[in-house]
Every structure is written in C-alpha cells, then in structure tokens.
Amino acid sequence: MESARILCVDDSEVGRASMKAVLSHAGYEVVLCKDGNEALARLERSGVDLVVTDLFMGKVGGQQLLQHVKAAMPHTPVIVVTGYPSVTTAVETLKSGASDYLVRPFSGDELKRVVERCLRESRLEQENIRLRGKLTFSVPAAPTIVGESGAMRRLFQAIDKMAKEDCPVLVVGESGTGKDLVARSLHLDGPRKTGPFLAVNCGAVPESLFESELFGHRKGAFTSADRDRVGLFEAASGGTLFLDEIESTSLRVQAKLLRAVEDKAIVPVGDVNPRPVDTRLIFSSQGGLRDRARTGEFRQDLYFRINVVELQIPALRERREDIPLLVEHFLARFHRDDGVSMKLSPEAQKAFLEYNWPGNVRELEHALERGALFADQSAILLKDLPAEIARWESECGDSQGIDRRMNLKDAVKRFEQEYIDTVLEEVGGDKRVAAEILEIDLSTLYRKAR
Numbered sequence: 001m002e003s004a005r006i007l008c009v010d011d012s013e014v015g016r017a018s019m020k021a022v023l024s025h026a027g028y029e030v031v032l033c034k035d036g037n038e039a040l041a042r043l044e045r046s047g048v049d050l051v052v053t054d055l056f057m058g059k060v061g062g063q064q065l066l067q068h069v070k071a072a073m074p075h076t077p078v079i080v081v082t083g084y085p086s087v088t089t090a091v092e093t094l095k096s097g098a099s100d101y102l103v104r105p106f107s108g109d110e111l112k113r114v115v116e117r118c119l120r121e122s123r124l125e126q127e128n129i130r131l132r133g134k135l136t137f138s139v140p141a142a143p144t145i146v147g148e149s150g151a152m153r154r155l156f157q158a159i160d161k162m163a164k165e166d167c168p169v170l171v172v173g174e175s176g177t178g179k180d181l182v183a184r185s186l187h188l189d190g191p192r193k194t195g196p197f198l199a200v201n202c203g204a205v206p207e208s209l210f211e212s213e214l215f216g217h218r219k220g221a222f223t224s225a226d227r228d229r230v231g232l233f234e235a236a237s238g239g240t241l242f243l244d245e246i247e248s249t250s251l252r253v254q255a256k257l258l259r260a261v262e263d264k265a266i267v268p269v270g271d272v273n274p275r276p277v278d279t280r281l282i283f284s285s286q287g288g289l290r291d292r293a294r295t296g297e298f299r300q301d302l303y304f305r306i307n308v309v310e311l312q313i314p315a316l317r318e319r320r321e322d323i324p325l326l327v328e329h330f331l332a333r334f335h336r337d338d339g340v341s342m343k344l345s346p347e348a349q350k351a352f353l354e355y356n357w358p359g360n361v362r363e364l365e366h367a368l369e370r371g372a373l374f375a376d377q378s379a380i381l382l383k384d385l386p387a388e389i390a391r392w393e394s395e396c397g398d399s400q401g402i403d404r405r406m407n408l409k410d411a412v413k414r415f416e417q418e419y420i421d422t423v424l425e426e427v428g429g430d431k432r433v434a435a436e437i438l439e440i441d442l443s444t445l446y447r448k449a450r
Contacts, residue, residue: 004049004119005029009039009065010081011057019052022108023115036060040068047073050119052111055082055093063096070097075126077118081106145181146329146361149319150440155182158311163189168261168306170246171284173313176362179284180244182311187240192280195239198232203248210253212269215260221270233266233277240280246306247285247292251299258302281306316357316364321412323352326361330368342372347382353412355392420448 006028008019013034020030031048033039035058039051051069055062066078077099093101099118102111145156162169163186171179180199187197205213212221216231232241249257260266261281265274283306292298316323327349331342344352348371357363367389371380382390420438427433435445 003027003029005031006115007031007033007039007042007048007051007053009033009036009051009053009057009062011035011054015054015081018108019111022111026112026115028115036062036065039065043069043072048076050115050122051076051078052115053078053080055080063093066093066096066098075122077122079114079118144329145178145185146325147319147322148325149314149322151314151319152322155311155313158309159185160189162186162309162311164191165309166280167308168281168283170289170307170310171282171313172287172289172310173284174286174315174360176360177313177315178361179313180242182313183240183242183244183282183284186282187242187280190280192239196236197240197242198236199242199244200232201244203245207250207253210249211256215256215266216268218268218270221268228268231266231268233260233279234275236279237277238279240282242282242284244284245286246283247289247298254299254302258299258305261302261305316360320353321416323364324412326364327352327368330365331372341378342368342375343379344371345379345381348380348385351382351385351389351392353415355389416448420445424449 006023008016008023008030009032010016010019011034016032016034020032023030031042033042036053037058037060039053040060051065053062053065062080062082066080069076069078074097078097079100079102080093080098081102081104083104099121100114102114145152147153147155159182169186171182173179173182183199184197187193200213202210212229212231214231214233216229216234219228243257260277263274264278265276267274289298289303289307293300293303316326327344331344352364352367359366367386368380370386371384374384375381420434423434423437424431427437431445431449432442435442438445440448
C-alpha cells in the first residue's frame with residue numbers, strides 16, 4: 001500500500017496509542033489528536049489522506065468533525081469509531097458521509113483492512129476525477145434499457161404489461177445486467193410513476209439495522225432511539241420499493257418481510273400496532289432462488305409470494321447482437337474537448353464482440369468509459385481498454401475468424417451467420433428445430449439463412 005498520512009482522533013490515550021501502533025506498523029504516517037477541536041486546528045494547517053475519529057468526544061465530537069471534513073475536503077475518507085453502537089447513530093453517520101463505521105472492540109487487522117479499502121477507493125476516485133477532465137460527459141435524463149435482440153424484445157413486452165399491474169415482481173439476472181433499470185422502468189411506466197421510487201441493496205445493510213431500515217422504529221425502541229423514524233416501506237407508500245439482492249437477507253428478516261408482503265402492513269420496531277402501507281414491491285436476485293428455497297436457505301413461502309411474476313434478464317454474452325447498440329449508446333454520452341465523438345478501433349471492436357463479459361452491461365459501460373479516458377485520439381485502441389479484455393482478445397480472438405478490418409456491426413453479422421450455420425448443421429438442417437434453439441421465428445430464420 002502506498003504511504004498515506006492518517007489523522008487519528010480519540011479522547012482516550014489508550015485508543016490513540018493502539019491505533020498509532022497498528023497503523024504505523026502498517027507503514028502509514030500517523031498524526032494524533034485528543035479531541036475534535038485539536039483535530040480541526042490540525043486540519044487547518046495541512047491536509048491528510050484519511051481521518052479515523054471517535055464518535056463521542058467533548059464539545060466537538062466525531063459527527064461534527066465528519067461534517068467539517070466532508071464540507072472542506074469532500075474526497076477525504078472518514079472512518080467513525082464508537083464503543084456505544086446503535087442503529088440510529090450508525091445510519092446517521094453513514095448518511096452524513098462516513099466511509100465506514102467501526103464498533104469497539106475491533107482487531108488491528110480489521111482496522112488495517114478498513115483503512116486500506118477506504119484509501120484505495122479514495123485514490124481510485126481521485127484518479128477518475130483527474131482523467132475525467134479530458135472528457136465532456138452527457139448523462140441521459142432517464143434510465144434507458146438498450147437492446148433489439150429477441151430476448152430483449154420479449155423482456156420489453158413483459159415490462160410493458162407488468163408495469164400496469166400491482167403484484168410483486170421478481171427480476172432475475174446476473175450482476176451488471178440492469179436489474180435496477182428494469183425495476184425503475186416498471187415504476188415509471190405504471191400508474192405509480194408520480195410516487196416515490198426507493199431502492200435498497202439488501203446485501204449492503206447489516207442485519208442488525210435491516211428491520212429498522214425497512215419498517216422504521218419508535219422513540220425509545222432501543223438505546224439512542226430518541227425519536228420516531230419512518231422506514232422504507234412507509235416512505236415508499238404510494239410508489240415503489242425495490243429490494244435488490246433479496247437472497248442475501250437472513251431467514252429472520254425474511255419472516256418479517258413475508259408478513260409485510262402478505263398483510264400490506266408493517267410494524268415498526270418498538271411498536272405493536274400494524275401500520276398499513278400502499279407500496280408496490282419489486283425484488284431482484286442474481287438467480288438460484290428456487291434452489292435456495294428447496295434447500296431451506298430461503299423461505300419457500302416468501303419465494304412463492306414474491307415470485308408472482310419473474311422477469312429474466314439475459315446475460316450480455318447471450319445477446320451479442322446488442323453489443324453495437326450498447327457501444328453506440330454509451331459512447332454518445334461523452335466526447336473529447338475538441339468536440340470529436342469517440343469510437344472504437346477495429347481491434348477494439350473485435351475484442352468487444354468476442355469478450356465473454358462476466359460483468360455484463362455494467363462492465364461494458366465501464367470499459368468504454370475507461371477506454372475514452374485513456375485514449376490519446378478519438379478512436380479507442382485495444383491498449384486503452386481494461387487488461388482483461390485486451391488479454392482475452394489476444395488469447396482467444398484469433399480463433400474466431402473475423403477480419404480485423406470489419407466494423408462492429410459487420411462482425412456481429414458474421415458471428416450471427418456462423419452461429420446459425422453451426423446450429424443448422426448440428427440439427428441436420430431442420431430449420432424448425434433450429435429456430436426453437438435460437439429462439440427466433442421460423443420466418444426470421446429463413447430470412448437470415450438466405
């Protein structure tokens with residue numbers, strides 16, 4: 001890890017000494033302050049790369065210090081430490097901009113891991129900001145799902161139909177396929193579009209905070225619950241609540257979710273009276289939820305309750321004919337300072353077509369953005385792309401028999417024709433069977449075969 005200056009703030013001498021011992025041994029330059037006032041004075045003199053601060057300290061505590069750092073040095077990560085954890089303080093601290101939240105007692109290895117991760121993310125963010133100075137970005141006003149393949153046309157038809165309904169929907173797809181875009185489309189195309197759309201990544205919320213986050217809590221429900229708090233179910237009333245990665249929830253949380261889904265009512269933590277909510281629910285999973293329900297890792301009753309309608313998003317490798325459209329869509333978002341639009345070189349086009357895209361559309365988007373940031377000219381070269389794409393092309397690309405001088409659309413046509421020929425050969429020329437395997441109309445197959 002590259003050297004960094006870390007400011008550790010703690011009103012406990014033992015706490016300061018232990019953090020300095022751990023972080024100095026890891027190779028960091030450590031600056032110590034005994035309270036928030038001293039830390040503010042220190043930051044006035046010179047900056048630091050990261051701040052680790054205790055939460056409760058004298059007149060100027062960790063929350064005030066966090067607010068100052070985020071206002072004066074918004075890209076400096078802050079890690080908040082406390083020996084008195086509560087749901088309210090954790091949520092408020094993270095919402096105020098803290099990069100992480102550590103509860104005492106914690107090990108030296110845990111402190112080092114969190115510090116290293118926060119510094120790494122901060123440096124990547126700074127590098128990205130620096131590189132972005134080369135480009136002008138144009139962000140679309142509304143989420144757009146791009147695709148013209150048969151699988152995507154069927155998905156669009158299902159979205160159009162289910163947007164008008166109010167039953168739960170389970171969106172299934174690999175990471176990066178656009179499950180959040182499908183959920184937003186279901187919301188924006190339906191009668192609830194004027195209501196709120198709230199999303200929560202179930203895998204990112206600690207189980208200890210999950211119930212309060214979803215259902216809210218009442219004043220006095222636990223330590224530091226000094227006021228009532230509205231949960232996401234109630235806040236999304238009249239609109240849509242999107243529960244992403246539902247498979248990451250515990251069985252205990254699933255039991256409470258089942259009751260809320262069935263009764264269309266929630267019971268806040270610390271309350272006994274159900275509160276009705278008018279919220280449309282959309283869930284997502286990366287797949288395998290049925291198997292989890294079969295083995296007991298996921299509640300079967302909840303699975304069947306949320307899987308009223310399942311929308312399957314195909315992986316990008318299963319709809320390669322959409323790659324030119326996606327490339328055109330994302331490259332239109334930015335251009336160089338001289339106004340010239342970005343494009344892919346023939347070698348980069350070939351790599352995009354042949355790469356397996358384990359990260360799906362999200363990976364493709366990020367690869368294009370990185371290529372545009374590193375390109376020295378209007379054409380994105382193979383060397384400008386992430387190493388794994390360039391490596392894949394060099395190892396596997398030459399076996400595909402695609403002329404490097406072809407543009408991406410012609411390469412897709414070549415790939416499509418060769419694939420159709422392969423399928424027809426395997427089924428003995430039976431076009432009806434081949435059309436079923438390819439999931440296209442028989443008339444479409446005849447046209448393409450000609």
